[in-house]
Amino acid sequence: MSNIKILWVDDEIDLLKPHILFLEKKNYTISTCQSGADALEDVDKNSYDIVFLDENMPGLTGLETLTEIKAKRPNLPVVMITKSEEEYLMEEAIGSKIADYLIKPVNPNQILLSLKKNLDHSRLVSEKTTANYQQEFRKIAMDMAMVNSYEEWVSLYKRLLYWELELENIEDVGMVEILESQKTEANTQFGKFVEKNYTDWFSDDDAPxxxxxxxxxxxxxxxxxxxxxxxxxxxxxxxxxxxxxxxxxxxxxxxxxxxxxxxxxxxxxxxxxxxxxxxxxxxxxxxxxxxxxxxxxxxxxxxxxxxxxxxxxxxxxxxxxxxxxxxxxxxxxxxxxxxxxxxxxxxxxxxxxxxxxxxxxxxxxxxxxxxxxxxxxxxxxxxxxxxxxxxxxxxxxxxxxxxxxxxxxxxxxxxINVKNPSKVIGDKETSLNLRYKTGRSLSYEAKEVFAVKKPGDVHLPSINMSSSFIFAKDDLFFAYPNNYNHYVSYYRNTYQHGGISLExxxxxxxxxxxx
Incomplete structure (x- = not known):
């Protein structure tokens, strides 16, 4: 924490000596000044991580100083400290994008909390998010084995999305990779669930x-x-x-x-x-x-x-x-x-x-x-x-x-973002979509698709008497054997639809x- 540099601006800075000593013991480096004008000069010359700024000072007020600091250093966090609880002051300060707002008298722990919130926030959030997801990871893995209805799949999918959005804000690549593998596993299980139940949904009162x-x-x-x-x-x-x-x-x-x-x-x-x-x-x-x-x-x-x-x-x-x-x-x-x-x-x-x-x-x-x-x-x-x-x-x-x-x-x-090819062979009448195919005499990898031999079973039209449908599962996309490598490199990591996935x-x- 020794690299954190704080500028504290207050016309009664001597009264704050105990607070400054407290922070120095925590390895923060504190510079002080007693007016808004001095603060602006200091900010021009030196690089600070955060500013504590008294609102009520002679000469330039805290709010005026705040405006000037923000014009010079828009991304420098400023914590406003004031004796007054008047609403207009809070609104002015918040409208000027302060990082925090403290009411005097402040105690050292309030200052420390404000520092952690503003400077250590991303690390603390990252550690907490990672720990929480690690806990939830085991729970999701156990629940995934038990899911047996559309409603339960919705609930599980929304939990995965919640964690995906939480983890995207932290820098832990390992955690993101673990979540990706969990989503992949969920899609594999969801594919099996759809294959088993989809046809029945058209005659089932409990269908989604x-x-x-x-x-x-x-x-x-x-x-x-x-x-x-x-x-x-x-x-x-x-x-x-x-x-x-x-x-x-x-x-x-x-x-x-x-x-x-x-x-x-x-x-x-x-x-x-x-x-x-x-x-x-x-x-x-x-x-x-x-x-x-x-x-x-x-x-x-x-x-x-x-x-x-x-x-x-x-x-x-x-x-x-x-x-x-x-x-x-x-x-x-x-x-x-x-x-x-x-x-x-x-x-x-x-x-x-x-x-x-x-x-x-x-x-x-x-x-x-x-x-x-x-x-x-x-x-x-x-x-x-x-x-x-x-x-x-x-x-x-x-x-x-x-x-x-x-x-x-x-x-x-x-x-879905498709990653892996699945070989398919069909005649010239076969449909072109990368995540489903319909046509006659389709050849494909049976375990990679949900195949419907009679389209009428799932209320789809038959282009001719022997037409069938195949739907890609997981993150697969259909590729023809001819010109295979070019085709695969062109379509890999693109967004496609037509098949079976949670997404x-x-x-x-x-x-x-x-x-």
Whole structure:
């Protein structure tokens, strides 16, 4: 601790001699001065780790000195010490970004606590977080062996995400690696769980809410006459990305309810998002609405009829509501909706599908600069947060709060960082997605996939009589044997979706009330 240098500014510094001796015994180095002007001169010449600053001094006041110090050294922590408990002083000091605020008379232990909080904070937090996770690691490992329901998997996944976000703020690489291995093991077990139970969910009363039941089960109960509701579907938003942007949303809205629901397989936009708006599984969409549904091998856009599907679902449910649907796939379209959002105030339901995160994950595959910016989950979360805070979507959410809208925020599926290839062979009609394949005569590594020989069993369409589906498990991605090495190096460490993982399948549905 001998390297820590403190500047203490007080016009009655002699009275503080006992405090200074106490700190020197703890190996802190203390310099003193008796006026704001002297302090500014000192800060110019010397490098300090922290400043203790008396508020009530002749000449330059503490607040004036604080402003000058911050102009010279914005990152130098300043602890304000004052006799006064007046609120305006506290507010002024806090508004000027003080590190701490102490009321006289101060005792030496208060000073020591302030030092530890400001200078030793990251080390202490790091040690405590590491110790707590080590304890929790054993508990999670034991619980993982016992998990036997979707709800239990949700709970376990959220615990893993909690620790992932806690550990990302500390510098212990070893702990992060241990957590990564625990997530990998969780995904292996979750893959087995889905393989065993998924088919039964379509006839089971205890099945989780899934893409095709989400609108009926979660959105409809929230619709109220004369209280407008905004449903935002951010394409491809993982649970951890929601956690990264939640603070920015909570400036305007308070979270009332969080219901993690389950994306259908394939966890891909064409299937999962159409299922949300149709309220049907893909096989039923193909049968009932052939003019709206397109299979993997069909030409043209696969999600061009979401508004039509939603219209049909609202009609089937007998809902007497005024609604509008907007799909945002560009900055220009986002800004336009933000500018004209007041026009939505008379709707019972306004639906906004926002496509940025999906574009981001595809860009990571194709653009070196995005590969650099989103090299791992922590960076991917950070990029999502940065986008959201500066996006027209946040403006839309601000406006909806001002207009008294209830906010429902969700997604269609998540995404996973793929690390390892799994060899697959198929004919020219085989679908192109890296996390699922559908086609005839597929050859694959059986233990690495969830194979569905009869697509009808999981309510998926058959492109032809002998079509099957395979879904990648863990962090695998499908690769063809020809040009294998180039293909593998191109797609490894990119974000993909369509298969089975906690990240792709367990996704947020959040109900928020305006503040």
């Amino acid at each position: 809410v899934m893409s095709h039941t989400m609108f009926r089960e979660l959105v409809v109960p929230e619709l109220q006459k004369n209280k407008p509701t905004l449903l935002v579907v951010i394409d491809n938003l993982r649970y951890d990305q929601w956690m990264a942007i939640e603070d920015a949303v909570n400036v305007h809205y308070k979270t009332r309810d969080e219901v993690p629901y389950c994306s259908i397989l394939p966890t891909a936009t064409q299937y999962a998002r159409n299922a949300i708006f149709a309220g049907l599984m893909p096989a039923e969409m193909e049968k009932l609405y052939p003019k709206y549904w397109k299979n993997d091998t069909d030409e043209g856009g696969k999600n061009l009829h979401e508004a039509d599907f939603l219209h049909e679902q609202i009609r089937r449910l007998g809902l007497d509501i005024k609604w509008e649907y907007h799909k945002i796939s560009s900055l220009k379209a986002g800004r336009q909706l933000a500018q004209n959002f007041r026009s939505q105030k008379d709707n019972d339901l306004t639906v906004v599908v926002y496509n940025f995160v999906d574009i981001l994950s595809h860009s990571k595959t194709e653009m070196e600069v995005i590969k650099e910016l989103a090299s791992n989950d922590k960076a991917y979360r950070s990029l999502t947060k940065s986008w959201f805070r500066n996006s027209p979507l946040l403006e839309i959410i601000q406006q909806s709060q001002q207009l008294g809208f209830k906010l429902l925020l969700t997604t269609d599926h998540g995404t 792709e399948m367990i996704i947020p549905f959040v109900v928020l009330e305006p503040k």
